Amino acid sequence: MSRSLEKILDQIFQEKVFLSISSVLGFLLIWYLVTDLLGLMPAIVLPSPEKVFFTIYEKILDPVGEEKLFGHLRISLIRIMVGTGIALALAIPLGILMGWYENLDAVASPIIEVLRPIPPIAWIPLAILWFGIGLASKVFIICIGVFFPTLINTYLGVKFVDPLLIKAAQTLGARDKDILWEVVVPASVPLIVAGMRIGVGLGMMCLVAAELVAASSGLGYLIVLGGDDLKPELSITGMILIGLLGLIADRIILKVERKVVYWRKE
Amino acid sequence: MSEKKRKKSIKRWALSIVSVLAVMSLWFMITSLAKIIPPAFLPPPQNIVTDFIRLMGNPYVGNTLIGHTLISLQIVLGGFFLALVIGIPLGIIMGWFKRIEAIVDPLFQLLRPIPPLAWIPLSLLWFGIGLKSKIFVIWLSAFVPCVINSYTGIRLTDPILIRAALGLGVKRQWDLLREVAIPSSLPIILGGVRIGLGAAWMTLVAAELLASNAGLGYMMQMARRALEPSVIILGMLIIGILGALMARGLRALEKRICPWVVKEER
Numbered sequence: 001m002s003r004s005l006e007k008i009l010d011q012i013f014q015e016k017v018f019l020s021i022s023s024v025l026g027f028l029l030i031w032y033l034v035t036d037l038l039g040l041m042p043a044i045v046l047p048s049p050e051k052v053f054f055t056i057y058e059k060i061l062d063p064v065g066e067e068k069l070f071g072h073l074r075i076s077l078i079r080i081m082v083g084t085g086i087a088l089a090l091a092i093p094l095g096i097l098m099g100w101y102e103n104l105d106a107v108a109s110p111i112i113e114v115l116r117p118i119p120p121i122a123w124i125p126l127a128i129l130w131f132g133i134g135l136a137s138k139v140f141i142i143c144i145g146v147f148f149p150t151l152i153n154t155y156l157g158v159k160f161v162d163p164l165l166i167k168a169a170q171t172l173g174a175r176d177k178d179i180l181w182e183v184v185v186p187a188s189v190p191l192i193v194a195g196m197r198i199g200v201g202l203g204m205m206c207l208v209a210a211e212l213v214a215a216s217s218g219l220g221y222l223i224v225l226g227g228d229d230l231k232p233e234l235s236i237t238g239m240i241l242i243g244l245l246g247l248i249a250d251r252i253i254l255k256v257e258r259k260v261v262y263w264r265k266e
Numbered sequence: 267m268s269e270k271k272r273k274k275s276i277k278r279w280a281l282s283i284v285s286v287l288a289v290m291s292l293w294f295m296i297t298s299l300a301k302i303i304p305p306a307f308l309p310p311p312q313n314i315v316t317d318f319i320r321l322m323g324n325p326y327v328g329n330t331l332i333g334h335t336l337i338s339l340q341i342v343l344g345g346f347f348l349a350l351v352i353g354i355p356l357g358i359i360m361g362w363f364k365r366i367e368a369i370v371d372p373l374f375q376l377l378r379p380i381p382p383l384a385w386i387p388l389s390l391l392w393f394g395i396g397l398k399s400k401i402f403v404i405w406l407s408a409f410v411p412c413v414i415n416s417y418t419g420i421r422l423t424d425p426i427l428i429r430a431a432l433g434l435g436v437k438r439q440w441d442l443l444r445e446v447a448i449p450s451s452l453p454i455i456l457g458g459v460r461i462g463l464g465a466a467w468m469t470l471v472a473a474e475l476l477a478s479n480a481g482l483g484y485m486m487q488m489a490r491r492a493l494e495p496s497v498i499i500l501g502m503l504i505i506g507i508l509g510a511l512m513a514r515g516l517r518a519l520e521k522r523i524c525p526w527v528v529k530e531e532r
Contacts, residue, residue: 019368027373045392102274106281111289117513118506119468121383122483124475125490125498130307205381209472212386213487220384224476227387235387243379250379 047233055233056240064225064234067217073241076218079135080207080249083142084200090143091150091199092192098151099158099188100180112151120145120202121209133214138207145206146199153195157188193257200253204246219245309496314503317496326497327488329480335504338470338481341397345404346466353409353462354455357416361451362443367417374413382407382465383472390477400473407469408462415458419451452524460516467509 028049034040035048043051059069067075098105123144124137131137161184169179211220219238226235290311296302298310305313321331329337360367385403393399423446431446474483482501489497 016364016368019365020372023369024372024376027376102278103281106278107285110282110286114506117510118502119464119471119509121468121471121475122486122502122505124472125486126495126502129490129493129495129498205383205468208381208383209468209475212383212472213475223384224387227391230391232388232391235391239380239384239388242381242384246381247379 044230044232047236052233052236052240055231056237059234059237064222065216069222069237069241072218072222072238073245076207076211076220076242076245079138079211079218080142080200080203080245082135083139083207084146084203086139087143087146087199087203088150088196091147091195092154095151095154095192095195096158096180096185096188099155100184105155112148116148116152120148120206124210124213127210128214133216138210138215138218141206141210142203145202146196149198149202150192150195153198154188154192157191157195158184160191161187190257190261193253193260197250197253197257200249201246204242204249208242306493306495309499313496314500317494317500321497321500327485329485331485331500331504334480334482334485335508338474338483338505339508341400341473341481342404342466342470344397345401345470346408346463348401348405349408349412349462349466350459352405353412354416354459357413357455357458358420358443358448358451360413361417361420362439362447378410378414382410382469386469386473386476395477395479400470400478403473404466404469407465411458411461411465412455413458415461416451416455419454419458420447422454423447423450449524453520456516456520456523460513460520463512463516464509467505467512471505 031046031049035043035046036050047055056069062068064072094108098108120141123141127137127140131140165183165187166179169183174182207218208220208223211218212224215221219242222238223235223242226232226238293308293311297305297308298312318331320326324330325333356370360370382403385406386399389399389402393402420443427446427450428442431442436442436445470481471483474481475487478484478487482505486498486501489495489501
């Protein structure tokens, strides 16, 4: 019985892998067909896949604007890392304190509730006005993007700690401060990390938006330059790299989560 | 106990009001009274009110405030509804039929890490600067969460429910999907709709900042060039308020459509 079930599962799995691979290949084939072979799409509307491939190869060697491809990647990476770092350093402690001390919660909540519904991207014009078009304005936007989801999740994580845990610690004679650091903070780590994940995803969007609107370097700049110069292959190159960057960032956070929240096995 | 609770809530309100008043008066002091910060950098709060009144009556860069708002709303809602209409059925189908999932999912995973904002330059190249290009990117940004959540929701249908329905004599797949899987996954689907709405707003702002000739984002971008931060802040507030209102509306709708979830949350 179980053996035949295994066989069926095996078959389904193999069929699934087959369908998945043929789907990606089919996608590339259609792309190739409409652009290169049949020429249904002019190259300034949709470049062929191999043109994109060669553009990537070419731009690794030749500069676009001031930087080569990896130079732009490095600049974007610095922006997102600085912005995320500052946002996490502010949001996590503030979230923990707001979740724990009700007076602070009452003071800070109304201000946060006013600012939170404003999409971080809507801060771009003000950020440019305040900080110019350099690193500072991008870091500021990314910071806002990462800050709010992390803050809210940290706050909720602290608020939703099982009261039984707190009571148990109290019965065992722990002081308030110890309960916060030994019980509440560790128990809320899963939600904090979940917030970080949402925040970094949003931060990537903010990075792209900020670089699209005003920048002379970075992956977002490549994307917008490709549009302006009628070189969509350059835009697609930038989009691929941004996608990869986001994927890698997400994987790293997941890895960190598994390391930190080792007691939670799925 | 209830007396204690009441006192606590009064104290909370008092602290909140004091906090908001303190921020407002600090803002007023440094900009208007002491004039430490010039109004081209941070305008005094009353300027935002006077600008609001001015822009309600007189057009600013082509439209009155209401005109810009209506244009933005039209684009957001257009893209958002298209995303619902296409995304939710696609997600449901992907969740229900394993083969379709095997075909569509890999393509989806390939395109998903690219932030929808990054499509803006390509979209401009494809559809021009008008309405179509913006609706396309907004559709894309709301489409992805709609599909993912609908798909996840169907996937997470409790197998016991399905077996119970089968045991009670449900024969057709369609009935099973319509009567069991879809209703049980509604909360998750609606969660996706809410995420999609937030993403749609963000993308709208970015698209209008980047290339537009009307709408709230355009108004803010023009105000930045004219060094009128009060108009920028006005735009941010309107975008924030509209976004919050629409999220509220969706919440209310959620309570209507699946009241059982709300009960569980209590």
